[in-house]
Amino acid sequence: MKRVVIWAPVVLFALFLGMAVFRLSNPGSTDVPSRLVGQRLPAFALAPAAPGKPGLATADLAGKPRLLNVFASWCVPCAAESPQLLALKQAGVEIDAIAIRDRPADVADFLRRFGDPYTKIGSDPESQVQLALGSSGVPESFIIDAKGVIRHQHIGDIRPEDVTDILRRIEAAR
């Protein structure tokens, strides 16, 4: 018994060492993923975010697999992912969006400058739907299947090398 007690501090230190080594070798990401992947979309109904484009509601996000893009006109990486979104649209993917904390004029300006791959855009001026989705920043993209279940979350802008993977997942979600 006395031996256990005497060597316990060394063992505890070794435990600490293990955790430190783990953390130094796997820094891990600072992204906070959504816990709703695999569950139904929460219910929401958003007003139109840009003039001439319809708003977005949960009921619209069913019937066929699609991409839900969470973006904002004031977000620089969102502009960077526009070419990839346009390419996905060309490949037949339906893309809807939620504009976070945006004005209609600014959204319209953004679409004019960087292209418009979206079918519908909902306006989320106080991030409430973004919070309901478990999203923590812009840009993020969700792959929704035909039944309205979230199948995948892509955090950050979509890079050219991500396009094929997203296409594959959309196919798998049929």
Add this chain to the structure above:
Amino acid sequence: MIAELGLAALWLAAALALLQFGCGMLAMRGSEGMAALVRPVAVVQGVLVTLAFVCLLEVFRVTDLSVALVAENSHVAKPLMYKIAGAWGNHEGSMLLWVTVLGLCGAGVALIERRLAPPALMATLGAQAAIALGFYAFLLIASNPFARLNPAPAEGAGLNPLLQDPGLAFHPPTLYFGYVGLSIAFSFAVGALLTGEVGPAFARAMRPWVLGAWIFLTLGITAGSYWAYYELGWGGWWFWDPVENASLMPWLAATALLHSVTVVATRDGLRAWTVMLAVVAFSMSMVGTFLVRSGILTSVHAFAVDPTRGSFILGLLVLYIGGALTLFALRVGTVREGSRFDPVSREGALVLNNLLLSAILGIVLIGTLYPLGVEAVTGEKLSVGPPYFNSAAGPLALGLVAVMAVGPLLRWRRDDLAPLARRLALPVALSLIALAAVLALLGPIGVMPLLGLALAVGVGAASLAPLWGRSLRRTPLFTWGMVVAHVGVAVSLAGMASETAFTRETLAAARLGETLSVGPYAVTIRSVAPVAGPNWTAIEGTFVARRGEGSAFALNPQARTFSRPPTQTSEAAIATRLDGQLYVVLGPQAEDGRWQVRLWWKPFVTLIWLGGAMVAVGGALSLIGRVLRERRAREALA
């Protein structure tokens, strides 16, 4: 030129540390020639490393931008005080401060310590040199503060504006004297284990150093808490942030060690526990430095993250902490325990004190590292914050404060419950009266603040008890120290409880001319105008506050913008009164022209830091008292 001189001094100091280590180890085994060398070598090492640090200060004072560290952390337009403080406001400079304090403490022991048996002293100085060697290696290989930059930039990147503040400029040195001062206790413990000299002599030699380091730590943590309170603009004074916890853990261990060392020194009990605490205290300092610099925990206070540096420090931890703990396990059998004592006795109270402090230390350590452990094992991410620490450590802390009140009233070796109860009757009665008064006059407040307030009153009274019935002039200085420190704890507790229970907050979007109320104050926002400072511009609000029919006074909170580097900070306006502080923050202007304003009335919040300062003063009185008593004892023998 100065930078090269500093680097050369650093290399020489490292070489001398190697020599000190070698001589120390040989002297421990009895070599007389080596023994004569160790003290002078330790002193010269201390002088050299101080020279290196002075060179760094000079290089920052003149803003020599050809030194990479200066270019990254300073700017030609910075005020002089912050230029100099910039020397330690970064990783390399603070590591140099670390080894400087290590060297100075070693030199101090070499110069002053006369009572300890030579083998033990040699082992201690050797251990101190061994610790210094690892950190010298880290500095010279992975964190050279004197590296040059070619070509030198014209201006410099500037210092984080949050650090350009008098309080924070001097907070790191204070803390470092505390953290690194504990290395002496560690070295004494290692020396004692190596030579088998764990006894009253070892405890008496170690005590002043532990006290000194502890005083600095207390001051540093108190100052840091006050700085966070007035600078960060949210009125909070403790966030259980990982880096704050890293500074608290050595303090908890040092407090336990401080009390434990007295038992060994005077009653010759608790030897193994004292040695273990001495090892743990500095180990916590080193773990803290690792956590802050390696980036493995997310924190608002973290230094620039560098995993390679983190790995180096981790290696040093394995060497020193692993080595010391293994040494303890192997050698603790040779520590002959002193006499046993009755549970109801001052020793018993000190054991309980140690136990509670160690439990709180364990809770803080576990809570800080738990998210990391869970992520390593399961990949899940967790957060452990104030709700956990407050509910887990809070009750234990209250219990500890109660024990603190009872301990000094107990006799050594054994005491009886009945006389103790009589001595406690008045403090307990005062506590109950306070409890009833708060409930009756101030309405329902949370359980913990209520207990805190009641306990603070009772403990404050009980802490004064050792002075009752004694001639105050003939009471030894170190008894005064104990009384002042314990009353300081009660004062701080009262401040914490009051702030938690009675703070009033008002958030509003206000137009110019509008009056808001917070607590007993009516605050009117008169005007908002731009102002400029030496390296910043700001929007400054002029608020006028009034309490009932009292005279009005002005408060000027600012929202500042710095240019190098580009950042914004909020400077709160704080008005201190006898019964609390009025805290005003100016936020951004909304589209409709209204200003976002935050107001707090915090009753008795200043007691938190006043109490902390009293604790440090009590420690200083104790230290002076002990040193004077021992000098008188030596003179009496001579």
Add this chain to the structure above:
Amino acid sequence: MERPLHRLRRSPYLYRGGMALALLLAAVPAFADSSLPAAAWANRQLPDPAQEKAASDLMHSLRCLVCQGQSIADSDAELAGDMRSLVRSRILAGEKPEAIRGWLVDRYGAWVTFEPPVEPLTWPLWAAPALLLVAGVFLARRRFRRRAPR
């Protein structure tokens, strides 16, 4: 902490107290904020003091998703303001604080709350105080001798 350029979180510089030195060295050039004002209840107190206290306590124990370890009460980040608005508007509507916390944990995991849930994964954490005390008493028991009868 480095901010990856592909991922933009709201106001990386403007949150209170989040001035990690590394952040300044990471020099991300485009830190954009939306131009919209703060959410309705982000910086307004609820009229009922009891409700505001409940909301405030809850906000101090929820973690800001885009900051360096602050609560949403202590952060200037826009998303933190939107979360505060969510908390206050739900408390106003009569929802219990624990329900709101649970709603957020369902979406972001236990990381978003500073009060770890009590579940098998966290039993060692919550049991730690008692276990440490018991261990301490056990270690100390041999230092004492039996009370001799007077």
